[in-house]
Amino acid sequence: MCRIGAIKSLNYVHPSQALLLMQSQQKGHDNSGFAMVMHDLGGIFEGYKHLPTLSLACTDEGLKVAEDMLHAAGFQRVLQWVPEVNDKPGLDINAMPNYVFETFDYPKHIKKSSQKEKEELLLDMRLNLRAALEDDEMGFVYSFWPDVVTLKEIGDPRDIGTYFNLWEADSKFTARVITAQCRQNTNYDIVRYAAHPFFLQGFTALANGENTFYQKNKEFQRKLHRGYIGFESDSQCFLYTLHYVHRQLGWPLSYYKHVITPLPFEEIGHRDDAQELQAIRQSLSHLEINGPNTIIGVLPDNTLFTCCDAKKLRPIVVGRSSDTVVFSSEVCGINEILPDRDWETDIYPNEREIVVIDNNLEVQRWKQ
Amino acid sequence: METMKIHDITPNDLPWKIRYDASRCTLCGSCVAACSFRAIAPKVERRRMVFSEGDFPEPKTRFSAIPVIRQVHSIKNYCRGCGICEKVCPNDAIGPLRNVDNRHSIVTRCLAGDSVKRGGRKNLESTSRTLDRLRVGRISQMTDPSLDAQRHTFDLLAPFGRILPPGKLPFAVGADGKLQTTGQSPPVRWIYPVIIGDMSIGALSWRMWEGVAMATAYLNEECGLPVRMCSGEGGVPVRLLKSKYLKYMILQIASGHFGWNRILKAMPHMTEDPAGVLIKIGQGAKPGDGGLLMAQKVAEHIQAIRGVPKADLLSPPNHQGLYSIEESVQKMFLSMNAAFKFRVPVAIKVAASATSVSVFNNLVRDPYNIVGGFFLDGIDGGTGAAHEVSLDHTGHPIVSKLRDCYLAAVTQGRQGQIPLWAAGGLGKTGDLAADAFKMMCLGANGVFTGKLILQMAGCVGNDMGRCNACNTGLCPAGITTQEPALAHRLDPEKVAQNIVNYYLAMDQELKKLMAPIGNSSLPVGRSDALVSTDRAVAERLQIQYVC
Ligand code: SF4
Ligand code: SF4
Numbered sequence A: 001m002c003r004i005g006a007i008k009s010l011n012y013v014h015p016s017q018a019l020l021l022m023q024s025q026q027k028g029h030d031n032s033g034f035a036m037v038m039h040d041l042g043g044i045f046e047g048y049k050h051l052p053t054l055s056l057a058c059t060d061e062g063l064k065v066a067e068d069m070l071h072a073a074g075f076q077r078v079l080q081w082v083p084e085v086n087d088k089p090g091l092d093i094n095a096m097p098n099y100v101f102e103t104f105d106y107p108k109h110i111k112k113s114s115q116k117e118k119e120e121l122l123l124d125m126r127l128n129l130r131a132a133l134e135d136d137e138m139g140f141v142y143s144f145w146p147d148v149v150t151l152k153e154i155g156d157p158r159d160i161g162t163y164f165n166l167w168e169a170d171s172k173f174t175a176r177v178i179t180a181q182c183r184q185n186t187n188y189d190i191v192r193y194a195a196h197p198f199f200l201q202g203f204t205a206l207a208n209g210e211n212t213f214y215q216k217n218k219e220f221q222r223k224l225h226r227g228y229i230g231f232e233s234d235s236q237c238f239l240y241t242l243h244y245v246h247r248q249l250g251w252p253l254s255y256y257k258h259v260i261t262p263l264p265f266e267e268i269g270h271r272d273d274a275q276e277l278q279a280i281r282q283s284l285s286h287l288e289i290n291g292p293n294t295i296i297g298v299l300p301d302n303t304l305f306t307c308c309d310a311k312k313l314r315p316i317v318v319g320r321s322s323d324t325v326v327f328s329s330e331v332c333g334i335n336e337i338l339p340d341r342d343w344e345t346d347i348y349p350n351e352r353e354i355v356v357i358d359n360n361l362e363v364q365r366w367k368q
Numbered sequence B: 001m002e003t004m005k006i007h008d009i010t011p012n013d014l015p016w017k018i019r020y021d022a023s024r025c026t027l028c029g030s031c032v033a034a035c036s037f038r039a040i041a042p043k044v045e046r047r048r049m050v051f052s053e054g055d056f057p058e059p060k061t062r063f064s065a066i067p068v069i070r071q072v073h074s075i076k077n078y079c080r081g082c083g084i085c086e087k088v089c090p091n092d093a094i095g096p097l098r099n100v101d102n103r104h105s106i107v108t109r110c111l112a113g114d115s116v117k118r119g120g121r122k123n124l125e126s127t128s129r130t131l132d133r134l135r136v137g138r139i140s141q142m143t144d145p146s147l148d149a150q151r152h153t154f155d156l157l158a159p160f161g162r163i164l165p166p167g168k169l170p171f172a173v174g175a176d177g178k179l180q181t182t183g184q185s186p187p188v189r190w191i192y193p194v195i196i197g198d199m200s201i202g203a204l205s206w207r208m209w210e211g212v213a214m215a216t217a218y219l220n221e222e223c224g225l226p227v228r229m230c231s232g233e234g235g236v237p238v239r240l241l242k243s244k245y246l247k248y249m250i251l252q253i254a255s256g257h258f259g260w261n262r263i264l265k266a267m268p269h270m271t272e273d274p275a276g277v278l279i280k281i282g283q284g285a286k287p288g289d290g291g292l293l294m295a296q297k298v299a300e301h302i303q304a305i306r307g308v309p310k311a312d313l314l315s316p317p318n319h320q321g322l323y324s325i326e327e328s329v330q331k332m333f334l335s336m337n338a339a340f341k342f343r344v345p346v347a348i349k350v351a352a353s354a355t356s357v358s359v360f361n362n363l364v365r366d367p368y369n370i371v372g373g374f375f376l377d378g379i380d381g382g383t384g385a386a387h388e389v390s391l392d393h394t395g396h397p398i399v400s401k402l403r404d405c406y407l408a409a410v411t412q413g414r415q416g417q418i419p420l421w422a423a424g425g426l427g428k429t430g431d432l433a434a435d436a437f438k439m440m441c442l443g444a445n446g447v448f449t450g451k452l453i454l455q456m457a458g459c460v461g462n463d464m465g466r467c468n469a470c471n472t473g474l475c476p477a478g479i480t481t482q483e484p485a486l487a488h489r490l491d492p493e494k495v496a497q498n499i500v501n502y503y504l505a506m507d508q509e510l511k512k513l514m515a516p517i518g519n520s521s522l523p524v525g526r527s528d529a530l531v532s533t534d535r536a537v538a539e540r541l542q543i544q545y546v547c
Helices: A015-023 A043-048 A061-074 A116-131 A157-163 A214-221 A236-248 A254-260 A266-268 A272-283 A329-339 B028-036 B084-086 B104-112 B205-219 B238-242 B244-248 B260-269 B302-307 B325-339 B355-366 B389-393 B398-410 B432-441 B451-457 B493-518 B534-541
Strands: A003-013 A034-041 A052-058 A076-081 A098-105 A139-146 A148-153 A175-182 A199-200 A203-209 A295-299 A304-306 A317-320 A324-328 A351-359 A363-367 B016-020 B040-051 B060-071 B092-097 B115-121 B134-136 B158-161 B171-173 B179-181 B188-191 B193-197 B249-253 B276-280 B292-295 B314-316 B346-351 B371-377 B385-387 B420-423 B445-450 B531-534
Touching: A003 A015, A003 A203, A003 A295, A003 A304, A003 A329, A015 A034, A015 A157, A015 A175, A015 A329, A034 A043, A034 A157, A043 A076, A043 A098, A052 A061, A052 A116, A052 A148, A061 A076, A061 A098, A061 A116, A061 A139, A116 A139, A139 A199, A139 B193, A175 A203, A175 A295, A199 A236, A203 A236, A214 A236, A236 A254, A236 A295, A254 A272, A254 A304, A254 A351, A272 B179, A272 B188, A317 A329, A324 A329, A329 B276, B016 B060, B028 B040, B028 B084, B084 B092, B084 B179, B115 B389, B134 B432, B134 B493, B158 B371, B171 B188, B193 B205, B193 B493, B205 B244, B205 B451, B205 B493, B238 B244, B238 B260, B244 B249, B276 B325, B276 B371, B292 B385, B325 B346, B325 B355, B346 B355, B355 B371, B355 B398, B371 B398, B385 B389, B389 B493, B398 B534, B432 B445, B432 B493, B432 B531, B445 B451, B531 B534
Parallel strands: B193 B445, B249 B276, B276 B346, B346 B371, B371 B420, B420 B445
Antiparallel strands: A003 A175, A003 A324, A034 A148, A034 A175, A052 A098, A052 A139, A076 A098, A199 A203, A203 A295, A295 A304, A304 A351, A317 A324, A351 A363, B016 B092, B040 B060, B115 B385, B134 B531, B158 B188, B171 B179, B292 B314
16 A cells, blocks of 8 residues: 655655655555655755756666757756665665756746746656657656656655665755655556656646546546646545646636545435535536545645545644644654644544645635 | 148147156146137047956056147147246146247248237347446446445435526525525426336236336335336326325327327326326337237226226337427327326337437437437337337347437537437346346436336246237236136236335445446446456447457
């Protein structure tokens, strides 16, 4: 089984915290990968929050192809950060030759365009890059978005940390929201794109579980949006549904739970908003999930949330201190990060709620 | 020696031969009285008997006339193998035997100059069905724990009605951050995924119809299963139209338009809306041919309900006066929707055929948003009467046609918008839950069934061609007849009880299938849950092949 976790803090946090959070849950995963997405960046990226950053793992050739494409499209590089790697022998890691984080200024012709148009361009650019780098596995484009970087690798999380020099905390590479996952590959091939968290237009989602409605979700989502591609993992479907419900349909986040785990018809019948809930259930029945799942998500405004499947078949716990909130599959992960917190205030979310952390770290529990 | 008449009919020409043992027969006459087809009759035979009366053998011969039961050698009153004589015989002296060497299909046509007509399929090639080559193969394991059929809750409901795509829902976000409905949506009813198929009140005896209606009401009101029953073409008694039970009834309008006058006239007096309207364009059991209600079955009350004289009634294969699917859909749907003020979902039923996918594609793009369901009816089912040649030689099996429709919807990203309902030989093996489940995995929202309902009621027919006399008005079980004496053989309460019990068992079985694949709602489109050991089937249906 996978293990998932997230940290949201008022202060900038170094990824070593995420590694600690995941490593303490070592028994729950099999080292088939570690991945994390960082939102609301600090350190070297802090001054570039409004400009998109590309997260890329690639070969030399892939790097050239990607940079040529970006330049041809009019993007100008304003910052590049290549993590120094420690390629000592014996590490359990299946690394790509290059890891590149580059921040770009928008092409001239779009600088005055609306935010929406820029966002569509960023998506198209990422999809084009991904398609171009797919041949011979020249590279993997994880995200191309302002204030977001993504790191994914196959191997033992401890060794991945060593390889990227992530065990030593510094102030260069930090973020206020970090989501992370350690994998246990159960169903699908071990490919880089299959590692959670998944990212699309400011939305991040990761999950611990199995989506038994994968086939249904996938068949439906394919036609919904050009960005809904890949489907290397059944958990990608949760991201696409989140994106679809919240961004495409423009529905409040509280309806996400009603889409993925609709209430039984009988209960819907007793509600004041029965008409809306029934319409949602019937119209979006192909986006339901029916397997055991815990989902963690991040919205473009950096709101962090978690929710579970309708029968609560996967664990999650939320612990907090005055300046940090931590989500973790197992409580030992939180103990590692927030050893002095008041554990009596830990939240064990139930199957009928969304637990939401806003940017003031206020915790809200929305009943479905 | 008598002159041999080679063209005489003998039992050997007929599909069933009567086995009779005169030494066991007490001549009670029960079998002759019970045979609704008059296929057996008393006859007197001249018998020679050798006997001896004294202490020593002194054989003498005596001739006497003794009564016996004999099979009638008539193409009209041929034995249907229904076995009623056997059932009533106190001494096991009589019963039917299948005659594999019969010439029935030839002699009937030769003698009558007319085509053979039959009620119901005989499915003589039914050794292995496609559905039986499929298994539910995805069983949850530790990583996706299975559900508990007893403990967990399940939603076994299917939609009847047009479902709007999410982007078209009339929603706006209110000031409180909640979604509010700002406009009209088509009506959708969530009902039990197994509908009691469309068998008309002319086709069934009034006691059978009453039994089915009773079962439907009981399932709804006592068992909490929202089962719906389709009226079939032929109208509905006015008393039912005015009653509260109308809400469990899907009214069918078909090409014959039988009974619709009365329904329209009763509208102002209706206290409930019907569960839905089903417009029948075609039917798999007799595709392209139309249903036949023989004059024998057009009893007085049927004449009244349908507004017709006592004559053979044909439901034409298509709606006369409508020239295209678009036109018929537009006309009928608009008029039917308007009649019920857009409160009642309207669905369409077509026969599975080479063109059914095109029809479905057409409807999926329906700009009126009024097609509330696509009922697809394949061969293999059928209780109705039709010419044998149509029943045996026309039509498509349901499985691949249903799958084609579902995949056509998937290709357009419109699955679920027009609910798919399928029928045609489902439950033929007696296990409707398994068939329904597999059909849902292939894309059906629900299924409907007719013939199995007759069999629940006590129909003695089977899929090997036994009985199949539903068209004659002589149904020995009182199910498909309007003869009072025969109809009285049927106990409506028992019919209702059997149907209710079957549904309860099926409900349990559906959950038993849903639990291991980890589904708490119906497995529509879960083709990943199915596997096939037949490569051709797996490829055609796009499911996993295992061996
Ligand atoms: S089997 Fe049926 S049809 Fe044949 S003789 Fe007996 S009762 Fe009549
Ligand atoms: S319904 Fe009646 S006539 Fe038809 S097959 Fe069954 S028993 Fe025979």
